[in-house]
Amino acid sequence: MLVNKKCDKVKILVAVLSVLLVVPALNASAMHIMEGYLPVGYCILWGVLCVPFLIWGGIDMKKQMKSDGRTKILLALSGAFVFIISSLKIPSVTGSCSHPTGTGLGAVLFGAPVMSLLGIIVLIFQALLLAHGGFTTLGANTFSMAIAGPFLSYGIYRLCKKMNVNKAVGVFLAATLGDLFTYVITSVQLALAHPDAANGFMFSLVKFMGIFAPTQVPIAIAEGILSVIIFNVLEASCQKELQRLSVI
Amino acid sequence: MIIEKTAYMSKLRNADPLLKTLFALAFMIICVAADSFAASFAATAVMLSLVIFAGGAPVKTVVKLMKIPMFFIIAGTVAIAFTASDIPSDMLICARIGARFYGIGKAGLIMAARAAAKCFGAVSCMYFLSLTTPMNDLLTLLRKSPLPAFFAEITELVYRYIFVLFETARKMRTAQDARLGYSSLKTSYKSTGALAANLFINAFERADRAYTAMEARGYEGAVAVLSDEHEKKPYQYVLAALAAVIYAAFAFLCRRWGI
Known part of the structure; x- marks a missing residue:
């Protein structure tokens, strides 16, 4: 039983554990693909x-x-408002702080198409003022954070409303699933841009989803809870405004 | 916001914003397209030295800002470098799980390092723009661009209101904090939710008041704004064009040689 000496299960365990512990401890922002991380072709495509x-x-x-x-x-x-929401820190279970995207709630309040246009404006400001995301990756980030997520959120909220599901449950599902969808799309974008040389796209997708899961799954749930709290206050104190936005 | 503050103090602030934007975008696109270590380092070096030496930005600020992409780069590097293979010699560190070897691959690590270098290069280009050009100048460019006028106008108004709402949110947070609103996880959630909801109500009322005020002053659907005057020194255009051409040639060669 002589396996390569470098190959040691303990080593890999340490590596995996350290990644799982270190990554969530960093101050995680929502999933912006950083400037320069995608090849030119994909920048244009998205x-x-x-x-x-x-x-x-x-x-x-x-x-x-x-x-x-x-x-x-x-x-x-x-x-x-969406910009400020996305810069609020929400305490997360791991002790670090994370930022919500705010786009799920935005889609519920303003409608998905309008949210997508507001989303790209917010993303431009986040790139310029906070250095989250960037110009070359603006298309990809817009697609995942301002289009895919909000459209799913909006669809879920409308569906829940039609099926007479409890409004709080509807808002929670819309925000959480919208966030998770954003995270999946971002992982797809990264996996397409950086496919694993030996094992192809699917393996790469699993890698990216795995590495971001420890930060993104808690963020999604936290954002869902937060959106419900916000929505409850809004419903209690500004019926008129919500009616004007045709949310209720 | 530290980026805005640095931009207003920059010595390159008065240079033509269109020139700065095109210069930064040209370097950024070349850097991303070249996908080479040398070209990425060159972009980082050129852009950061312009920001620090020509623009007079504090080194401390620049170092702090360069740390922002780190989370993403660390996570991305691990994800790209991790791989599976049937041959352990492809790996730097690996472990056997079942019939295959899992770990950090050599090819993957080089790919990840290249992506990280490219990211630093492109981020530096963006910093050159955002650390030397105040947002108002960029918004003026947007207004002159062929994009629909209402888009530029909404963008302008969003920019203005970010600061207004930010200030309101900060005050609310301080007040909540003083009342132990963030003393436990449960109260933190409640406070954050209340803050966001009240901010929304605040924004709604503010929009109504602002509209009434603007209408009273003759608002008919367009906000007229004056733009700043900029110095247009011919040598800057020549230097920028020359630098971009030299960089493009350099990046092309780097790509060819695979460095």
Whole structure:
């Protein structure tokens, strides 16, 4: 039984454990792919995929602005609101702090197409003001965080409403699953860009999902809980505003 | 926000924002497309020295900012470098689980290091832009761009309100903290939720008031803004173009030689 001396189960155990312990302890932000991490081809591909959704959002926004002059300012404040929400620290179980995306709640409040356009604005500011994400990865980040996540959140919320599920449960599911979907899409984007040389895309996908799971799964649940708390307060104290946004 | 503050104090602040944007984007795209160690290091070196020596940004700030991508890079490096193989000689460290060997692969580690270097290079290019150009200048560019006018306008207003809401949120947080709102995990959640909800109500009311105020001042759907004057020194354009061309040639050669 002479296996290569370098190959030691203890070593790998230590490596895996240290990663599992160290990664969540870092101050984790939502899953922005950093500047420069994707090859040029994928930067363009994800950017192009975003365009139809952004145009949809733009048409929606214009329509709303025509019907009520106030909408423009309201939309701007909503964008700023999502930015601030995404910079709030939520205490996480591992002792570190993490940031929610805020896009799930945004999709429930403002609708998914509008949220996607607000999302790209927020992402631009996050890249420039906070150095989260970047220009070359703007397309990919927009697709995962401002389109895929919000559209799923919005769909789930609408579905729950139709099926007369408890509103709090609907909001929780919308925010949590939207977050998890964002994380899955980001992992897909990273796995496509960096496929494992020997084992291909699927193996790579499992790797990326595994490495981000310890931070992203708790964030998703925390964001779900937080969204419910926010929504409950809003429902109790500003029925009129929520009706104007046609949430209720 | 430290990036904005540094940008306002930068000595390159008065240079043409369009030139700075194109310069940063050119380097960024070349750096990403080249996918080489040498080209990435060159971009990092050029951009950071411009920020520090020409722009006068404090070294401490730059070092602090360069740490921001670290979380992502560490996680990404581990994910890319981890692999499985039938041959243990492909691996640096590995363990046998079942019939295969799992661990850090040699090829994967090089790939991950290259991605990390590229990330530093591209982030440096972005920092060059964000640490020398105040947001107002960039928003002016956006307004002049072919994108729809309402998009630029909403972006401008979002930028303005980020600071307004940020200040409100900070005050609320201090007040909550003073009342032991963040003393345990449960109260932290409750406080954070209440903060966000009240911020939303606050934003809603503020939007109404701002609209009324603007309408009273003749608002008809467009906000007119004056833009700053910028010095347009010809030598800067020549130098920037020259640097970009030299860098493109350098990156092309690096890619060819595989360094």
